[in-house]
Amino acid sequence: MSRHSFVFSSWSLRSLELEREALERDRFRRQYQSMCVARAESYKPRGTGTLGSEPGFLCKDPLVHNALFTGDNQRVRQLFGNKWPQNLLLLASGHDLKWHSEKPGIWSLCYKQEFITPLQITASRGYDKCLQHLLTSGADVDFAPGGKTALHEACENSQSECTRLLLTYGANPNSISEDGYTPLHLCTAPESLRCVELLLRFGCNVNSRTEDKGDTALHIAARFALEGHVQLYLRHGASVNRLNESEQSPLHCVCAQSHSSEDADRYFRVCHYLIEHGASVEALDEEKQSALHLACRTVNYRMVDLLLSQGIDVNRMDYGGNAPMHKALQAVAYKLEHEPERTVRSLLNYGSIRIWPGAIPKVLRFCCQSPRTIEVLVNVYDRLKVTDDWVESVPLKVLQEHQDFYESLFALSQTPRSLQHLARCAIRRHFEGHCQERIPQLPLPTFLKNYLLLQFQDYIS
Missing domain, CATH: 1.25.40.20 (Ankyrin repeat-containing domain)
Structure with a gap:
C-alpha cells in the first residue's frame, strides 16, 4: 500500500515509522546473534582443555548456570578464571513472546531466547561478590550480546552496589542499549535512587x-x-x-x-x-x-x-x-x-x-454513578427543563442506590429552584470566571462562601 494512496494522520505516519525502526533493530539483533552463534560453534578449546577468554563461547553446562543464577560465590570462583571464560554466553528467556514450532504444524507461544553474560546475571540479581570476582578476572564490563550491558541490568533492577562496582571498573554510564535506553532511563523504581546518584556522579548525561x-x-x-x-x-x-x-x-x-x-x-x-x-x-x-x-x-x-x-x-x-x-x-x-x-x-x-442543557440526559447516562458530579453540573443553572429523558437515562439500580438525590433532582420538573439558589446563580454570574478568586474575599460567613462555590449537599434544592 502506498502512503500516497490514502490520507494518513501524523499519528499513523509516526506509528509506521516506529514499526519500521523496530523491524530494523530486530534485523540487527538477529545478525549479531547469528554472528555470536557462528563464533561459538567454530570455537575449539585449547590444547590443555582450558577455554580461552574470548567472548562468544556458548555455554550450556547446567553447573555454570546454577552457580550464576543462585549467586554461589564459591562455585563461581572455582569455575571462572580456571575452566570457563568470563565473557561466555548463556541462553535465557527474554521478556518478549513469540510463536515457536519444534514440529511441523505444532506451534506454541513462548519467550524469546536471548544471549546473556555472567556479568549481566550477577549484576541484575545483586550478587555483588560474584560480580566483583568476574570483574577482577577480566570480564568485559560493557559486553552486551543481548542488547543491554550489565550496567543496564543493575540499574533496571535497582542493584546499587552492583552499579557502583561496574562504574568503578569502567562501565560506560552513557552506554545505549539496543532499544535506545541509557542506564539512567531504566531507573524507574523508587529503590533505584542510589543508582541514579552513582550514574550522575560518574558523568552520565x-x-x-x-x-x-x-x-x-x-x-x-x-x-x-x-x-x-x-x-x-x-x-x-x-x-x-x-x-x-x-x-x-x-x-x-x-x-x-x-x-x-x-x-x-x-x-x-x-x-x-x-x-x-x-x-x-x-x-x-x-x-x-x-x-x-x-x-x-x-x-x-x-x-x-x-x-x-x-x-x-x-x-x-x-x-x-x-x-x-x-x-x-x-x-x-x-x-x-x-x-x-x-x-x-x-x-x-x-x-x-457549562454543559449544554440538551446534553444532560447523555451526561446522566455516563455519570449517574457520581451524583455529586450531576449536582454541581445542575447547580450552575438558575432554571432547567426536566424531561422524561432524564429519568430514563438513569438505570434502576443507580436510582435505588441514590434514591434521595435523584428524587430531589427529578422533582425540579414540578418545583422551581429556591430563592437561595437563584441568588447564588446571580452572584456567580456577576463574577463570571473569577468565582474561586473573588468569592473568598466577600464579607460573608464561611458556610455562605462554600455554598456559592458549589459545596456538595447531596440533594437539589
Whole structure:
C-alpha cells in the first residue's frame, strides 16, 4: 500500500515509522546473534582443555548456570578464571513472546531466547561478590550480546552496589542499549535512587533521550512520580521544559499518567515540584492538549486545582474539540474512587464552559454513578427543563442506590429552584470566571462562601 494512496494522520505516519525502526533493530539483533552463534560453534578449546577468554563461547553446562543464577560465590570462583571464560554466553528467556514450532504444524507461544553474560546475571540479581570476582578476572564490563550491558541490568533492577562496582571498573554510564535506553532511563523504581546518584556522579548525561519516544530521564521519572529522582535530576541541570517525540514535557507526563487514588498525592507533589522549577503550564502536546486536559483525564483534583491556580486556560480546545471539562466527564465512570466531582467543581469555579442543557440526559447516562458530579453540573443553572429523558437515562439500580438525590433532582420538573439558589446563580454570574478568586474575599460567613462555590449537599434544592 502506498502512503500516497490514502490520507494518513501524523499519528499513523509516526506509528509506521516506529514499526519500521523496530523491524530494523530486530534485523540487527538477529545478525549479531547469528554472528555470536557462528563464533561459538567454530570455537575449539585449547590444547590443555582450558577455554580461552574470548567472548562468544556458548555455554550450556547446567553447573555454570546454577552457580550464576543462585549467586554461589564459591562455585563461581572455582569455575571462572580456571575452566570457563568470563565473557561466555548463556541462553535465557527474554521478556518478549513469540510463536515457536519444534514440529511441523505444532506451534506454541513462548519467550524469546536471548544471549546473556555472567556479568549481566550477577549484576541484575545483586550478587555483588560474584560480580566483583568476574570483574577482577577480566570480564568485559560493557559486553552486551543481548542488547543491554550489565550496567543496564543493575540499574533496571535497582542493584546499587552492583552499579557502583561496574562504574568503578569502567562501565560506560552513557552506554545505549539496543532499544535506545541509557542506564539512567531504566531507573524507574523508587529503590533505584542510589543508582541514579552513582550514574550522575560518574558523568552520565542527565538530558540524554530515548530513541523511541525521545524521553529524557526527567520525563520517565515524572511519569512514574519518582519524587527523589525528579529533585535529583533538576539539581543536576535537567531541562524541565524539554519536549519528547509527542511534544510532551515532563509536566505533561506526570499529569497524563493514570494512577490509583492512593498515589494521587505523590503525583500531585511531583507536579507541584515541576511547576516550582519553571515548568510551563501552557505548553501543548502534539494533540494540542495542555497539562490541564491530561490532569482532568486522570481526574486528580489536586493537580487540577494547582494548574488552575497558575492561570491556565480552562476552556482551551484540543484537536478533537474537547475542553478540559469534556475530558473530566469522559472519565467520571471509570474514576469514581478519585472523587471526580471535585475536579468538575473546580473547573466550574474557575470559569469552565457549562454543559449544554440538551446534553444532560447523555451526561446522566455516563455519570449517574457520581451524583455529586450531576449536582454541581445542575447547580450552575438558575432554571432547567426536566424531561422524561432524564429519568430514563438513569438505570434502576443507580436510582435505588441514590434514591434521595435523584428524587430531589427529578422533582425540579414540578418545583422551581429556591430563592437561595437563584441568588447564588446571580452572584456567580456577576463574577463570571473569577468565582474561586473573588468569592473568598466577600464579607460573608464561611458556610455562605462554600455554598456559592458549589459545596456538595447531596440533594437539589
